[in-house]
Amino acid sequence: MKKKQVSNYSFKKALSKFATGITIITINSKNEFIGKTVNSFASLSLNPPLVLFSLDKKSSSLKKFLESKYIGINILSKKQKNISQYFSNKKETWGDTNFILSKENIPLIKNSVVNLSCKTFKKLPNGDHVIFICKVVSIKIDKSLKPLIYLNNKYY
Structure with missing residues (x-):
């Protein structure tokens, strides 16, 4: 008897029931600032301080x-819904998003609840995404x- 595979729709629907925060992951690529909206973010380890997130293998950046x-990992505030939507619409440029540069020269979004500066630790391709494990160097x-x-495909 062949097992049924979980459909993409039912998988996404099930995971939409899990409340998450919203982050913008940022880099400085040869003086080009790039940001992506990501909610696949989690803490991984306290010692050393590690976090992880994933990006789609089809991502243009x-x-x-x-x-x-x-x-940079920027945990957005309630007032930054527009920034989340901006960076989730395949826009990776900054428009009028206010930011500062960290001492590592990465853009950090102003007025975020948390800004993390991280050093890339490991990159693990899995399924249709790449998991990034990063060591937090400043908070x-x-x-x-x-x-x-973000819960049930809505912002709160």
Whole structure:
């Protein structure tokens, strides 16, 4: 008896029931600033401090992310829904998004709940994505802000 494969639709529908924060993953690729909306983000280890996220292998900027030594991870605030939508619509340029450069020369989005500066640790191709494991080298937290949440394909 052949087992039924889980459909893409039912898999995405099931995972939409899991609340996540929203991040913009950022790099400086030869002075070209690139950002991608990502909700496949998680902590991995406390010692050393490691986080992970994944990017689709079809992403037009995947090669540049694979080449990047440093990556910024920006956990968005409730007031930054428009930034999430901007970077999720296949736009990787910055438009009028306000940012600062970290000491590692990576763009970090202003007014985010958290900005993490990370050094790329490992890249693991799996399925239709590449998993990036990154070591956190610096952290900035704004305790006055509330995070942007994504659940059931809606922002909260």
